[in-house]
Amino acid sequence: MERSTKQRAAIRDALKAADRPLLATEVLELAQRAVPSLGIATVYRTLKALVDQESLQVVELPGENPRFEFAHGHHHHFYCRDCGRVYDVHACAGEFVDIVPAGFVVKSHELTLYGHCADCQGHAVA
Amino acid sequence: MERSTKQRAAIRDALKAADRPLLATEVLELAQRAVPSLGIATVYRTLKALVDQESLQVVELPGENPRFEFAHGHHHHFYCRDCGRVYDVHACAGEFVDIVPAGFVVKSHELTLYGHCADCQGHAVA
DNA sequence: ATATGTGCAAAGCATTTGCGGAGAT
DNA sequence: ATCTCCGCAAATGCTTTGCACATAT
Numbered sequence: 001m002e003r004s005t006k007q008r009a010a011i012r013d014a015l016k017a018a019d020r021p022l023l024a025t026e027v028l029e030l031a032q033r034a035v036p037s038l039g040i041a042t043v044y045r046t047l048k049a050l051v052d053q054e055s056l057q058v059v060e061l062p063g064e065n066p067r068f069e070f071a072h073g074h075h076h077h078f079y080c081r082d083c084g085r086v087y088d089v090h091a092c093a094g095e096f097v098d099i100v101p102a103g104f105v106v107k108s109h110e111l112t113l114y115g116h117c118a119d120c121q122g123h124a125v126a
Numbered sequence: 127m128e129r130s131t132k133q134r135a136a137i138r139d140a141l142k143a144a145d146r147p148l149l150a151t152e153v154l155e156l157a158q159r160a161v162p163s164l165g166i167a168t169v170y171r172t173l174k175a176l177v178d179q180e181s182l183q184v185v186e187l188p189g190e191n192p193r194f195e196f197a198h199g200h201h202h203h204f205y206c207r208d209c210g211r212v213y214d215v216h217a218c219a220g221e222f223v224d225i226v227p228a229g230f231v232v233k234s235h236e237l238t239l240y241g242h243c244a245d246c247q248g249h250a251v252a
Numbered sequence: 253a254t255a256t257g258t259g260c261a262a263a264g265c266a267t268t269t270g271c272g273g274a275g276a277t
Numbered sequence: 278a279t280c281t282c283c284g285c286a287a288a289t290g291c292t293t294t295g296c297a298c299a300t301a302t
Contacts, residue, residue, distance in 0.1 A: 002280095002282095003281060005275080005281095005283080024266080039284045040284095041269085042283055045283090058189075060188035062238075065265095065267095081233070089226055091225035092225075093219065094219065096237065099218075100204055100217075101213075102244070103244030104213075104242070105241045106204075107242070109237060110188050110238045111235060111236070112236045115226075116231045117230055121231060129302070150292080151291090166292090167293080167294085168257080170293070171258085171293085171294095172257095
């Protein structure tokens with residue numbers, strides 16, 4: 001992550017413009033608007049480098065491909081069952097230290113909420 | 127899922143004997159003790175069928191391959207960072223309806239706890 | 253007897269990697 | 278000019294699928 005290239009700028013810009021974690025393929029599509037020749041391998045390599053240097057954090061939801069967003073501390077995520085987008089939830093409901101059996105030690109946790117986002121709430125019935 | 131075969135019996139037995147969710151490869155290894163010729167394709171096909179008929183439920187943890195266990199209602203999971211095993215946590219810390227922004231509706235949630243299990247607690251320092 | 257089930261090998265996806273050529277310094 | 282970076286294509290790991298043979302009913 002030493003040289004500054006138009007590919008890397010496009011990838012950073014795509015992630016910056018989005019207000020939510022993006023899939024590698026979403027990053028590719030968005031960044032290709034600036035650099036049409038961009039390849040998926042470069043996206044993966046750049047994402048990996050940014051994660052390694054802790055500029056990005058990986059958002060791994062159950063059964064989903066990894067998403068990426070700029071690092072901003074401990075928080076959780078909301079998955080919209082209608083549109084499939086993932087939103088940040090800037091709140092945390094506790095450490096859950098007390099719900100495990102004796103002898104188990106909780107060090108951290110991940111919470112994913114599922115439902116309907118504000119955008120999809122109007123037209124969705126369920 | 128109409129006929130009863132020794133392969134299916136071995137797969138069910140492996141899942142029944144384990145007190146925790148198993149990876150497809152773990153099911154294969156365990157079931158091969160009873161049926162050495164068992165192939166991974168049969169394991170996947172059988173797991174899929176059992177999930178479809180809701181005998182099994184899929185346990186998908188962030189960044190992990192899916193695990194399988196007999197269905198037994200809403201609960202959460204504990205991932206041991208030492209041994210990589212996953213344990214059931216028969217407790218639930220709430221519905222988290224209140225921590226999302228206005229306009230968002232929470233329908234369900236998944237919680238994963240990380241730490242050290244009772245087995246690994248003794249020898250693990252961190 | 254016949255339709256379902258199984259094992260093998262090939263096909264799919266998402267992600268990673270090797271390599272020769274392109275580009276930043 | 279040099280060394281890093283890029284795009285392509287091949288490789289990888291997990292899961293699914295096609296097909297011919299085996300087997301439960």
